[in-house]
Amino acid sequence: xxxxxxxxxxxxxxxxxxxxxxxxNGAKVxxxxxxxxxxxxxxxxxxxxxxxxxxxxxxxxxxxxDGTDLFVISPGISLESPFVEKVKAxxxxxxxxxxxxxxxxxxxxxxxxxxxxxxxxxxxxxEIFKNYTEDYLVVGNIGLPFTQFADSTNINTLVAxxxxxFQLETIVDFCPNVSAILNLTPDHLNRHHTFxxxxxxxxxxxxxQTENDYxxxxxxxxxxxxxxxKITNVHKVYFSHKIVPDEGAYTxxxxxxxxxxxxxxxxxxxDGINILGEHNLENVLAxxxxxxxxxxxxxxxxETVYAFKGVEHRIEFVREVKGIKYYNDSKGTNPDxxxxxxxxxxxxxxLIGGGYDKESDYDEWVETFPGVVKKIVxxxxxxxxxxxxxKSHGFNEIVKVESLKDAVEYCYEHAKPGDNVLLSPAxxxxxxxxxxxxxxxxxKVYVNGLEDN
Numbered sequence: 001x002x003x004x005x006x007x008x009x010x011x012x013x014x015x016x017x018x019x020x021x022x023x024x025n026g027a028k029v030x031x032x033x034x035x036x037x038x039x040x041x042x043x044x045x046x047x048x049x050x051x052x053x054x055x056x057x058x059x060x061x062x063x064x065x066d067g068t069d070l071f072v073i074s075p076g077i078s079l080e081s082p083f084v085e086k087v088k089a090x091x092x093x094x095x096x097x098x099x100x101x102x103x104x105x106x107x108x109x110x111x112x113x114x115x116x117x118x119x120x121x122x123x124x125x126x127e128i129f130k131n132y133t134e135d136y137l138v139v140g141n142i143g144l145p146f147t148q149f150a151d152s153t154n155i156n157t158l159v160a161x162x163x164x165x166f167q168l169e170t171i172v173d174f175c176p177n178v179s180a181i182l183n184l185t186p187d188h189l190n191r192h193h194t195f196x197x198x199x200x201x202x203x204x205x206x207x208x209q210t211e212n213d214y215x216x217x218x219x220x221x222x223x224x225x226x227x228x229x230k231i232t233n234v235h236k237v238y239f240s241h242k243i244v245p246d247e248g249a250y251t252x253x254x255x256x257x258x259x260x261x262x263x264x265x266x267x268x269x270x271d272g273i274n275i276l277g278e279h280n281l282e283n284v285l286a287x288x289x290x291x292x293x294x295x296x297x298x299x300x301x302x303e304t305v306y307a308f309k310g311v312e313h314r315i316e317f318v319r320e321v322k323g324i325k326y327y328n329d330s331k332g333t334n335p336d337x338x339x340x341x342x343x344x345x346x347x348x349x350x351l352i353g354g355g356y357d358k359e360s361d362y363d364e365w366v367e368t369f370p371g372v373v374k375k376i377v378x379x380x381x382x383x384x385x386x387x388x389x390x391k392s393h394g395f396n397e398i399v400k401v402e403s404l405k406d407a408v409e410y411c412y413e414h415a416k417p418g419d420n421v422l423l424s425p426a427x428x429x430x431x432x433x434x435x436x437x438x439x440x441x442x443x444k445v446y447v448n449g450l451e452d453n
């Protein structure tokens with residue numbers, strides 16, 4: 001990369017990390033963003049090596065693009081953006097931030113994708129790595145850009161990477177030692193347009209793997225199992241709580257085992273797992289398989305799973321107030337994730353839903369309501385759409401509110417002892433909040449402010 005002219009598109013967390021990596025390694029970098037409100041002078045002060053650095057805001061001109069050796073795009077930017085089409089037309093190679101990190105990486109990578117469960121599984125795999133070695137990273141869509149650390153890795157570094165469909169759209173040579181696909185249900189259709197496009201992006205995680213690498217597949221998710229049948233370039237193993245696979249992780253008599261070479265190795269007791277729901281059993285099975293094929297001893301895997309308490313914003317117990325339990329599932333940003341949260345509830349529930357419209361279909365979510373959801377409290381851009389869906393399925397216990405604070409107060413006033421209150425929106429947060437983390441954090445602030453007397 002030394003002396004190369006490289007444009008990094010997107011001045012967010014991912015773009016900043018990619019720029020830093022390139023500057024540390026001698027590239028001449030232009031950080032481009034279409035937002036003219038950004039303070040270019042402040043951005044320049046961020047980087048130590050700023051004599052090789054410039055910022056361009058607004059229009060991306062031919063003059064700026066001339067002589068560019070590589071274009072690095074942040075995952076939040078659509079490949080259909082007009083300026084990206086312009087870059088393609090000029091024949092400039094486009095890499096995503098994950099591809100750039102892979103170029104500099106020297107460690108062993110476990111890459112985890114799927115529609116739901118990525119963060120929980122990646123976090124658990126990261127905890128297993130942490131208990132095995134000090135030389136580990138937890139990166140990717142989980143929050144820390146891989147490019148921030150890629151050039152500090154060595155052959156002993158273990159990397160747990162949560163990889164999104166947006167990141168997989170722009171890989172070239174990216175090849176993890178172990179890949180995992182947890183499940184596939186429609187999501188991000190506003191970006192990918194069709195489920196096939198979305199699923200195809202996810203399947204790219206194994207595109208460059210060989211028979212020396214492992215692909216971990218959820219046997220119990222029919223869509224994942226069917227779509228991975230056509231993949232033949234990699235050593236495929238499965239995880240399941242319904243069948244015993246020829247090779248992989250499975251459950252039997254309340255225990256988890258690994259099967260390899262027709263032999264079964266005990267890993268752990270299921271009743272030692274601390275995270276709620278069948279979907280979390282799947283996440284644990286995935287993490288067990290990933291860690292095992294990353295050569296982590298089973299005793300380390302066992303100890304870590306037993307100690308794991310889950311991930312913030314994912315069916316997170318917040319507090320009990322006046323006999324009512326409050327759960328934060330702000331990370332339930334699509335219907336399939338929200339279905340899993342509803343199914344994890346053990347009593348009648350006031351459900352808070354709605355948010356940014358990702359063009360999702362809510363029918364299957366609403367079909368889980370009878371016998372569990374006492375009332376749905378809707379907010380945000382999708383409130384009317386979800387209300388229509390509820391009524392079309394004969395579910396009429398609907399309230400609409402203006403804010404998350406109003407939703408919490410409504411539930412506090414109307415729920416009875418023994419009920420649950422669950423924030424699981426089935427939608428992204430961007431219509432009202434900066435992120436699902438902000439939404440979940442505010443929910444906890446409001447819940448923790450309720451009087452318990």
